[in-house]
Amino acid sequence: MKTSFIPWLAPVAFAGRRVFAMLAGALLLNLALGFSVAAQDLKTELVPNGHVPxxxxxxxxxxxSFTFTTRNLSASTSVFNVVRTLxxxxxxxxxxVAPQGSYNYNTGVVSLPVISLGPGQSAVTTVSFLLQRPDGVAASGNVSSATAVNDPPGNNASSASIVVRTAQNLGVTLSASGATSISNTNPYHCETVRLQCLFTNGGxxxxxxxxxxxxxxxxxxxVSxxxxxxxxxSYNPATGxxxxxxxxxxxxxxxxxPSAPVGSYYDYVIVRFTVPPTDNTPLSIAASVSSSSPDLPSSSSGAIPDNASLxxxxxxxxxxxxTAPTGPASAPAGQPVTYTHTTTNxxxxxxxxxxxxxTLTPAPAAGTVTLPAGATYNATTGVVTFAPTTTLQATAGSNLVTNTISFPMPNAPVTVTSNVGSCLRTDNNTPNNSASITTQLPKPLPVELQDFAAQAQGSDALLNWTTASELHNERFEIERSFDARSFERVGAERGQGSSTRPTDYRFTDAGVGHQGHxxxxxRLRQVDTDGTAxxxxxxxxxxxxLTKGGAKLYPNPTPGRAxxxxxELPAGTYQVRILDLMGRQLGAYVFEGARKQPLSVEQLPPGRYVVHVVGPDVNLTLSLARE
Structure with a gap:
């Protein structure tokens, strides 16, 4: 239904009941003509403008300040005599009070002029003041009109408040730390520095x-x-x-x-970078923070600096x-050879x-070098590069790193050169950063020894050996030892000179068993015609x-303790050693003579051993079997 309205305004001189009667008459006239009255809708909004709008x-x-807005929400009807209260x-x-109005200091009432609002129009008033009440400031607003018709009351009133809080207080701190340097502000060249920049708001x-x-x-x-x-x-390397x-x-x-998201109250930046290797120029770092909202003045008590430098x-x-490499002095072709690279600070x-x-010279073929974890091998250059060590300390026990490789011995001598480099060395002692060793192929013997055997025959030792060929072979000297270390010549057999036929040799060391060992x-010492041996x-x-009297072992064989x-020996001190059949010492004791002594061999694996007893005018060798 179309809504119409016949305006009727009473003369200003009329007052009281006459004005009311004329308004009522106008309303009745409209009703009598079958028209309906348009609805009007006045609304207020009160917005606080504290720290930010x-x-x-x-x-x-x-x-x-408070922003007080009065709106006519009607799209077709004007409202007159609009009274606003704040x-x-x-x-x-x-x-x-802007643009018009006044504030009563005693009552707090803001007086605003009466206005008219056309369809969709609004009126805005801003009240500004200093927030000097510790409990904050609350404001309320309302709107009314004597001519308003069908105005919904629910949105005529509004309220807002501004509470007191400590001021925004932006700040920034910078710190740096290194893994090895003695001072966080004096990092070593090539050291990785952990820079921390923390932006906060302490207000x-x-x-x-x-x-x-x-x-x-x-x-x-x-680094990260x-x-x-x-x-x-992100980091711009051109500008920093x-x-x-x-x-x-x-x-x-x-x-x-507690429910605030992580990082709501701070901004934390961690940058890891490496110190340049040779440049001693100081590294200057600066940070600052700003915002569009007002910050606590730097002159105020408790203000946090909003900039920092380091x-x-x-x-x-x-x-x-x-550094130094270790490895064999010689090895036959095809035999695996192992080298150890040792680096010490x-x-x-x-x-x-x-x-x-x-560096391996000549370079072994690709795939033939066994490497430790993290190492690489370049078959073209022969260079093995081991996994780098981030920090090699100078403290004893932590200043050593070793790496081991192996490969088959080639058909030529091999030179192994060890090197070590670091980000920066200031010792001025670079010659010891490199060292070399050479592994030779064994020199061919003038005699090709095919077999060599030695066995006991009663109290004699019988030696037999066979040569497949001989070249300039003058003689064989037979050498004997009772401790596998000190050998003495006990005989000789003349060689064949040069021969390509097999030759059998025999030598008997008569009565050696009676010596109590x-x-x-x-062993055989082969001597060439030119004296080379x-x-x-x-x-x-x-x-x-065969044993000498005076010492006994029992039980023998023994399961572990003997x-x-x-x-039967005179009183005195005796040195007792346990040896394996190769003459290696496996145990040593000092015992008193003229008594029985316990001998523990539980640590020895099953097999045959020799017990050597030496004392004043006594040198005895006993055989021992460990079950």
């Missing part, structure tokens, strides 16, 4: 549109960048500027809430890296980024039934 919190004594607490200071109000900045030296080797919360962060995405808000620490002075470490400071290498060792393998002969009976 629309926010109901602000620091004490800060300039704040009430604040009394005794506010520095109050201004009770949120910072709005926060812009954090961080500037580092250009051309740094950045981490930002909490997970916001964009860290680009940090701005924050919409950074809540104050006084606003703490200077790192690179320091050369004093390290002394030394004998300086006073750590060595950083230590990289050991071995259970184990006797023999070489030695063959060692063979052992065991005499089990008794050494020295009761």
């Amino acid at each position: 629309g926010y109901g919190k602000a620091p004490f004594n800060a300039p704040v 009430t604040l607490p009394g005794q506010l200071n520095n109050v201004t 009770g109000l949120p910072a709005i549109s926060v812009v954090p900045t961080l500037t580092l030296p250009p051309n740094l080797n950045i 960048i981490q930002r909490i919360p997970n916001l964009p962060a 500027v860290m680009t940090l995405a701005p924050r919409d808000t950074l809540r104050g620490s006084d606003e703490s809430s 200077t790192l002075q690179p320091t050369p470490p004093t390290a002394d890296l030394r 004998l300086g006073s400071n750590p060595a950083l980024n230590v990289t050991p290498t071995l 259970a184990l006797v060792y023999y 070489s030695w063959g393998p060692v063979r052992a002969v065991t005499f089990t039934r 008794a050494l009976d020295l009761t």
